[in-house]
Amino acid sequence: MTSGRFAPLAAATAVVASAFLMLGPAGCDESQNATCTDNCPAVEGTYPLRFMGDAGLPAECVTLNVQPLADGEVLSIQRGEGGMLTGTLAGVPLTGQVYASGDLTLTGLPPPSSDGGVSTIYTLNATHTGGGDDDGGLVHGGLSGNFTGQFSRIQGTSALRCNVARPFTATRQ
DSSP: OTTSTTHHHHHHHHHHHHHHHHHHHHTOOGGGGOBOSSSOOOOOEEEEEEEOSOOOOOHHHHHTTOOOOOTTOEEEEEEOSTTEEEEEETTEEEEEEEBTTSEEEEEEOOOOOTTOOOEEEEEEEEEEEOOOGGGTTOSSOEEEEEEEEEEEEEETTEEEEEEEEEEEEEEOO
């Protein structure tokens, strides 16, 4: 092992690793998702969701008896301190964050069912498009983004799983 035959490999690994370290930070733009404090977009309100390109539920979801969200399902958003968000979608409580860029993320877990049924996680990633400057973005603001539902049920030593991803748009009511 001391013959030196691994020295070129070690040197090449070090060069490649240092190149990745130099390139890593250059690709990140942390200002794009800067947490906002007082300058948060006015995202609070109720938004009936309009889903696009519905291809139906995957077979795995049908097996789990997952009920799809209906077109027009209302997303309700409230804003707390800074950019912290709370809300509900189909009775599922959500929490998340809005960023100065207008991007927002909400995630929620409904309470577990008493019969050990399907576990669910909802995730919404969206961009807020504000209303006019004359109303502070509070009227006719909208969202566009993606809804993801992750569903699973444990059966014995295995789990049945399915994912639903649906793009949506919504206009504040």
